[in-house]
Amino acid sequence: MKVVVIGGTGLIGSKVVRKLAEHGHEAVPASPNTGVNTLTGEGVAEVLRGAQVVVDVSNSPSFADDDVMEFFRTSTRNLLRAGKEAGVAHHVALSVVGTDRLQESGYFRAKQVQEELIKASGIPYSIVHATQFFEFMKGIADSATRGDTVRLAPVGIQPVHSDDVAATVGAGAVGTPVNGVVEVAGPDTFQLDELISERLTAGNDPRTVVADPTSPYFGARLRETTLLPGPDARIGTTRFADWAARQQ
Structure with missing residues (x-):
């Protein structure tokens, strides 16, 4: 089976390509x-x-509101149009758990548009919603940093390893289109501010983390369960503590 992986040289894409090739598929x-x-x-x-x-x-090279909307709207339309012309039978896209609950954020508004375009395209599809990657913890901290202080809402988070995301995406690609959303998350739930504080301490990062319920997450206000998956989510096998120990 020929599977074209858009973004196939990035963190998730390169792993999807490798996993598909290992199973005998032509992964491009x-x-x-x-x-x-x-x-x-x-x-x-x-x-x-x-x-x-x-x-x-x-993913968009720029997270500015207008840029990210232009990227996901235009690139998705181009990809769907070309997919129809080529007779592609299954369109798989990676998105984020809680996208529909994070619409104050320009980034997540753009991701929502991407999903809506896919659903309306007429091409059989599967959308994978992943929680935040283990590898993205520093990015979350950086986005919430002002001076030497990191302000984060004390809400639940269930991060997932990129390997487990790639495995879910790859399995979805060679499976039957679900014409809906599949969620994937890690096996452990944490409190966002506490997890980031632990990671910064482990990395000898001098920044101080402050729990602030009003602090936005990439522009969106959070409730306790905004970032958490539903009860039917697929659960990855990699525990955060094991991954973190390997980073030391």
């Missing part, structure tokens, strides 16, 4: 680095020729 990584640009349309029709499945794990 596609990104601007390989001459495929979904925003401009360059190389998209060519790389999708003969593909049965397209997997989109790409």
Whole structure:
């Protein structure tokens, strides 16, 4: 089976490509680095020729509200149009748990538009909603830093290892389209501010974490369960503590 992975040279995409290839599939990584640009349309029709499945794990190079909306709206339309012309039978996209609950954020508004375009396209699809990656903890801290203080809401978070996300995306790509959303999360639940504080301490980062219920998460206010998956989520096998120990 030929599976084209948009964003296939990034963190998740490269792992999806490797996992699919290990199972005997023709996994083709596609990104601007390989001459495929979904925003401009360059190389998209060519790389999708003969593909049965397209997997989109790409991300916007800019998180500014207008830029990220332009990226997901335009690139998704280009990809869906080319997919129809190529006869792609399954469109798989990676998104985020809680996207519909984070609509104060420009980034998540853009992700919601991406999902709506896919659902309305007429192409059989599967959308994978992942919780925050283990590897993204520093990015969360950086986004909430002012001076030497990191302000984060004391809410639940159930982060997941990128390997487990890639495994779920890869399995979805070669499976039957669900025409809906599949969630994947890690096995352990934490309090966001406490987890980030522990990670900064482990990395000898001098910043101080302050629990602030009003502090936004990439522009969106959080409730206790905003970032948490539902009861039917697939649970990854990698525990955060084991991953963190390997980082030391």
